[in-house]
Amino acid sequence: MEETTCLAQLGQFAKLPTEIRLLVWEALFDLIPTKLNRPTERSTNTLSILSCSRFLYNEIAHHLYKDMARSFLICSKEPDNLGIRMQLESRWVTIERDLDNIQTTRNILEHFPRALMRDDTVYINIRPSNNNDPGRIILLSERVNMFVKLLTELSYTPYVHVGLMLRWCAHDGKARESIPNPADYRPDYDIVLMPFTRLSNWSYHIPHHPSTLIANESKLSNEPIAKRSMISLMREHGSEDQYRLNIFSDLVDSKWLFERWLTDTRIFLDTRLDTLLGGTARLLRRRRLAHWFEDGTELKSQYEEQLLTDICNNYQIVMKHDPRLAQARLRHRSAIFTHHQICAEKVGTDSRGVPICQNWDSSVWASARADGIGTLSCAETMTNEAIMVFDIYSFMNKQIAQFSADLHWWGVYSKDVFDKRKPWSFMCIGCQELGRSCRWCEGYDVDKACRLCREGKFERISHVE
Incomplete structure (x- = not known):
């Protein structure tokens, strides 16, 4: 009865058999533009008929979208956007x-x-x-990892086919390494393809030139892993077809190696971002510092949690890229001080006179630092004013002080802990004279920390028994 009512909406047209009606719809589809780039275009083209009624949608959409393929383009342009372009394509329409x-x-x-x-x-x-x-390669890596994470969270398991477009080799014919690392060979195509090893069913296609490089590299099987691309290692477990390398279940034993490489790459890129040149790096540094904490007064930080987790679980990797956690500590201080500066500029007063850590606001960074954040180096960033501002606010805010103390502890003591040696204790001169403990040896405590502690005037004393 419901179908009869719906057919009545078509008037005399409903008397035609379904097959004939679809032929008429096909003639209408020929008028549809080849590409629909904006949602608003639907109201000005033939597809608007799909919005007339649910019955028309059900009758037409199945035929219109039949055998549709979906693809996504990931690029490294425009850091403030998502950087993903969708394409849905059937015989009749491309969106x-x-x-x-x-x-x-x-x-x-x-x-x-x-x-x-x-x-x-x-x-x-x-x-x-x-x-x-x-x-740009850091931005591209972030977007690829985000997309892979999304694929792993779907309620079904799609088959994923990845294609590398255009040139992935430098002008000298070698694989492009946007961020060279003397210790490890890390070409750009490794960085964007390796995250897909977290999927169970995928394949990829690479252009001819890098495929030839990988084929030649695979012949040098005596080279250490650090000097070979990860794609060449996967090739040893996959198809011999150099244009389409399929990943099979026999890579299960290699999952640990791949996951460790991904962790190493993530930490490497995060550390190198501190001093990387270029406009995109400046904007990425601004975004990282702006979102160090969640907005509000609770000062929750997923970034801090991830950093401490990496230090605990991947200590050797972290220390390889950031010895004694010098860059991590500088990064933390820069986030606090820069936000303090922005708040001071906003109310038009001296930077020392405005509390910063009571209410974190990431929205003010884009306009206040439109060109991004410059390289983070001690000589350029940690001025006397910056050190003083950070020390004052870390003294006032236990959470900021605790994270700073954690980084200090790991940077100084963790090697002794891992080597099962007794750690050295650090105590400020003032606390030694007063015969009391301080935050460097028992954890931060506002009531116990003396002025010299806050100024960082501490020296090495005997082993802790």
Whole structure:
């Protein structure tokens, strides 16, 4: 009865058999523009008919979207945007759109009618970063890891095919390394492809030139792992077809190696971002510092939790890239001091006169530091004023002081702990004279910390028994 009512909406047209009606719809589809780039275009083209009624949508959409393929382009442009472009393509229509947020991407992957799709394959194309702007490879890595995480959270397991577009080699014919590392060989195509090893069902296609490099590299099997690309190691476990390397279940034993490499790369990129040149790196430093804490007064920080987790679980990797945690401590101080400066500028007063740590606000950074944050080095960043401001506010705020103390402890003592040696204790001169303990040996305590403690005037004393 309901179908009869719906057919009545078509008037005399409903008397035609379904097959004939679909032929008429096909003639209408020929008028649809080849690409629909903006959502508002739906109201000005033939697809607007889908909005007339649910019955028309059900009758037309199945035919219109039949055997549709979905693909996503990931690029390293525009750090403030998501950097993912969606394309849905069937025989009749191609819809392209820049996605605004990760939730929109999730909805397309999760809720678009899978029965209409050609198959469960998700095609992902990745464009290389700009060789003159090394921060782009960090941005590209972040976006790839975000997309892979999204794929692992779906309610079903799609087949994922990754394609590398355009040039992934330098002008000298070698694989491009946007951020060289003398200790480890880390080409750009490793950085963007290795995160997909976290998936159970995927393959990839690479251009001819890097594929030839990988094939030649695989012949040098005596080279240590640090001097070979990870893709060449995967090739030893996959297909012999150099244009399409499939990842099979026999890589289970290699998962630990791949995961450790991914952790090493993440920590390496995060540390190198401190001193990396280029416009993108400046914007990424601003974003990292601006979102160090969640907005509000609680000063919760996922970044701090991740950093401490890495130190505990991957101590050797962290210390390899950041000996004694000097950069991590500088990064933390820069976040606090820069936010303090921005708040002072906002109310037009001296930077020393405005409390900063009571209410964190990430929204003010973009306008206050439109060009981003410069390189983080002790000579350029930690001025006397910056040190004084940080010490004052770390003294007033236990959470900031505790994280600073944690970084200090790990940087100074952790090697002794891992080597099972007794740690040295550090005590300020004033506390030694008064015969009392201080924050450097018992944990931070506002009531016990003396003025000399806050100024950092401490010296080494005997072993702790």
